[in-house]
Amino acid sequence: MIERIAILGTGLLGTSVGLALKAAGFKGSIIGWNRSADGAQKALEMGAVDRLATDPILAAREAQVTVIALPIYATIDFMEKLSGVLGPEHLITDVGSTKRMIVDVAQRLYNRPETAAFLPGHPMAGKERGGADLGDAELFRGAVWLFSDDRDARRTEGGKALVKAWREWVAAMGSRVIDIEPARHDEMVAWVSHLPQFVATALSALLEEEVGDAPELKDVGGRALREMTRLGASPFSMWRDIAHTNTGPVEHALLLLEQRLQHLRENLRTPALRDEFEQANRFRQGQ
Amino acid sequence: MIERIAILGTGLLGTSVGLALKAAGFKGSIIGWNRSADGAQKALEMGAVDRLATDPILAAREAQVTVIALPIYATIDFMEKLSGVLGPEHLITDVGSTKRMIVDVAQRLYNRPETAAFLPGHPMAGKERGGADLGDAELFRGAVWLFSDDRDARRTEGGKALVKAWREWVAAMGSRVIDIEPARHDEMVAWVSHLPQFVATALSALLEEEVGDAPELKDVGGRALREMTRLGASPFSMWRDIAHTNTGPVEHALLLLEQRLQHLRENLRTPALRDEFEQANRFRQGQ
Numbered sequence: 001m002i003e004r005i006a007i008l009g010t011g012l013l014g015t016s017v018g019l020a021l022k023a024a025g026f027k028g029s030i031i032g033w034n035r036s037a038d039g040a041q042k043a044l045e046m047g048a049v050d051r052l053a054t055d056p057i058l059a060a061r062e063a064q065v066t067v068i069a070l071p072i073y074a075t076i077d078f079m080e081k082l083s084g085v086l087g088p089e090h091l092i093t094d095v096g097s098t099k100r101m102i103v104d105v106a107q108r109l110y111n112r113p114e115t116a117a118f119l120p121g122h123p124m125a126g127k128e129r130g131g132a133d134l135g136d137a138e139l140f141r142g143a144v145w146l147f148s149d150d151r152d153a154r155r156t157e158g159g160k161a162l163v164k165a166w167r168e169w170v171a172a173m174g175s176r177v178i179d180i181e182p183a184r185h186d187e188m189v190a191w192v193s194h195l196p197q198f199v200a201t202a203l204s205a206l207l208e209e210e211v212g213d214a215p216e217l218k219d220v221g222g223r224a225l226r227e228m229t230r231l232g233a234s235p236f237s238m239w240r241d242i243a244h245t246n247t248g249p250v251e252h253a254l255l256l257l258e259q260r261l262q263h264l265r266e267n268l269r270t271p272a273l274r275d276e277f278e279q280a281n282r283f284r285q286g287q
Numbered sequence: 288m289i290e291r292i293a294i295l296g297t298g299l300l301g302t303s304v305g306l307a308l309k310a311a312g313f314k315g316s317i318i319g320w321n322r323s324a325d326g327a328q329k330a331l332e333m334g335a336v337d338r339l340a341t342d343p344i345l346a347a348r349e350a351q352v353t354v355i356a357l358p359i360y361a362t363i364d365f366m367e368k369l370s371g372v373l374g375p376e377h378l379i380t381d382v383g384s385t386k387r388m389i390v391d392v393a394q395r396l397y398n399r400p401e402t403a404a405f406l407p408g409h410p411m412a413g414k415e416r417g418g419a420d421l422g423d424a425e426l427f428r429g430a431v432w433l434f435s436d437d438r439d440a441r442r443t444e445g446g447k448a449l450v451k452a453w454r455e456w457v458a459a460m461g462s463r464v465i466d467i468e469p470a471r472h473d474e475m476v477a478w479v480s481h482l483p484q485f486v487a488t489a490l491s492a493l494l495e496e497e498v499g500d501a502p503e504l505k506d507v508g509g510r511a512l513r514e515m516t517r518l519g520a521s522p523f524s525m526w527r528d529i530a531h532t533n534t535g536p537v538e539h540a541l542l543l544l545e546q547r548l549q550h551l552r553e554n555l556r557t558p559a560l561r562d563e564f565e566q567a568n569r570f571r572q573g574q
Contacts, residue, residue, distance in 0.1 A: 178507070193508055195494075196515040198548070203483070203567075205567040206544055222431070224483050224484065225480070225483055227517060227518075228486065228518070229567075232567035233572075244556055251552050251555065260490075264541065265538050268531070269531055276488055276489065277526060279495050279496070280489075280490075280520075282499065
C-alpha cells in the first residue's frame with residue numbers, strides 16, 4: 001500500500017534503505033534529497049532513489065512515508081519543519097541513534113488527529129565510514145531494527161496502516177524488529193553501541209599518540225588491533241549528536257568501564273584477574 | 288638443511304606451525320608432543336606432525352630445531368629442562384608473547400659454545416580460542432613474526448646456519464620478519480596487543496554484568512559489539528603469564544587509557560570531543 005517514499009539524507013543509511021527496499025521488491029517511487037548535491041547524485045546513480053528533490057519539504061508532501069536518515073539534531077530540525085505541512089495521511093520515521101529526545105519532539109508535534117504520524121526507528125547497522133557510495137542493499141540483513149513506542153503513531157488516521165506497512169518493509173529488508181521504550185532504548189544502546197564506540201575512539205586516539213609515529217608497528221597488532229580500533233574511523237559529525245543527546249547513560253557506562261580497567265590493572269598479578277577473564281568468557285559464550 | 292623439527296605444545300600455534308611448514312614444502316620430519324594426549328592426537332590426525340613423542344626431552348634431542356609453543360612459564364620450564372641435554376648442534380625457538388623474561392633465561396642458559404642456541408620468537412597471530420582443532424596452515428600469512436635479538440643465537444656452532452634456515456621457513460609460512468630488542472618488544476606489544484586484549488576483557492566482563500541477563504540485547508550491538516568483545520573469549524591460562532611477565536608496560540598502558548576515557552567522559556559536550564575523534568581518525572588513516 002505504500003507507493004511513494006521520500007528519503008531525506010542519502011548518506012550511508014538513507015542510500016542503503018533505498019537499495020534494500022528495491023532489493024526487497026518495492027515497486028513504488030522513491031524520492032531522494034540530500035544536503036550536498038554529490039551525495040544525492042551518487043544515490044541516484046546507484047539506483048537507491050528514482051529521482052531527486054530540490055525541496056525536501058515538497059518531497060515529503062508528495063510521499064506517504066518519509067524516512068529521515070540524518071544525524072539527530074538535523075532530524076529534529078526536519079521534524080519541526082515538516083510538522084506544519086504534513087497531515088494525517090503521512091508517516092514520518094527516522095533512523096537516529098538515540099530516541100528519548102526524538103520521542104519528546106514527536107509527542108509534542110505528531111501523532112494527533114490533525115498531524116502526521118511519527119514512528120521512532122533505529123536500525124542497528126552501519127559502517128565506520130559514511131557516505132552514499134558505501135550504500136549497501138544488504139546492510140540491514142540480520143540486523144535488529146528497533147522501534148521506540150509505535151503505539152502513538154498508530155493513533156492517527158493514516159498511521160495505523162502505514163506503520164504496519166513500514167514494519168513489513170523493514171522485515172522484508174532482512175531486519176528483526178524489536179520494540180523498546182525510548183528511555184530503555186537509550187540506556188541499552190549506551191552499553192552495546194555507544195560504549196564500544198567511545199572505547200574504540202579513546203583507544204585509537206591513545207595509540208595514535210603512542211605508536212602513531214611508527215606506522216610499521218601498527219601491522220604488528222594484526223587482526224585484533226584492527227578490530228579493536230576499526231570504529232576509530234567513525235565521524236565526529238554523527239557521534240557529536242549522540243554524545244549530546246545520551247550524555248547521562250554514556251557517562252555512566254564510561255565511568256564503570258574506567259573503574260573496571262582500574263580493577264584489572266590493580267590485579268594483573270592476583271587471582272582476581274582470572275575472575276575477569278571468566279566473566280568476559282561468559283559474555284562471549286552467550287553470543 | 289633442517290630435516291627434523293620438534294614441536295612442544297600442539298595447541299593452536301604449535302599445530303599451525305606444523306601445518307604451515309608442510310604447506311610451505313617442508314619435507315623433513317616433524318615430531319609433536321603435547322601435555323594432553325587429545326591435543327597431540329588431533330595434531331597428528333590433521334597432519335601437522337608426522338609422529339608423536341611420549342618424551343618431549345627425547346623429541347628435542349632428536350630434532351635440530353625445537354619449537355616451544357606453550358605459555359610463557361611453561362616455555363621457561365622447558366628452557367631449563369632442555370639446557371642440560373641439548374648441545375651446540377641444536378636450536379630452540381619459541382612463540383611466547385613477552386620476550387624480556389625469556390631472553391633473560393636464554394642469556395643465562397643458552398647461546399654459549401657448549402650449549403644449544405636459543406632464538407626468541409613471537410608470531411603476531413592467533414585466535415581468540417586455542418586448541419589443535421583450530422590449527423590453520425594460513426594462520427601466519429600476512430602476519431608479522433618478531434624475533435628478539437638473534438645475534439646471540441648466531442654465536443653457537445650450529446646456531447648461525449639454523450637461525451638463518453628457520454628465518455627462511457618463517458618467511459615461507461607467509462610471515463614478515465621484524466627484529467626488535469626484547470625491552471622494546473614488550474613495551475610495544477603492551478600497546479598494540481596486550482592493551483586491546485585487556486580492554487576487550489574488561490568491556491566483555493562489564494557487559495556480562497550489565498546486559499548478560501538479556502541475551503537478546505547482545506544481538507542489538509551487531510558487528511561493532513561482536514568485534515569489540517571477540518577477544519573477551521581469550522583464555523586466562525595464556526594471558527595470566529603475559530600479565531605476570533609484562534606487568535609494568537601493561538599497567539602503564541591501562542592507566543593512560545583510563546585517563547583518556549575519563550577525559551572523553553568529561554568532554555562529551557565540549558569541543559574536545561572533536562579532537563579525540565579526529566586523533567582517532569588519524570590512527571585509522573595510517574592503517
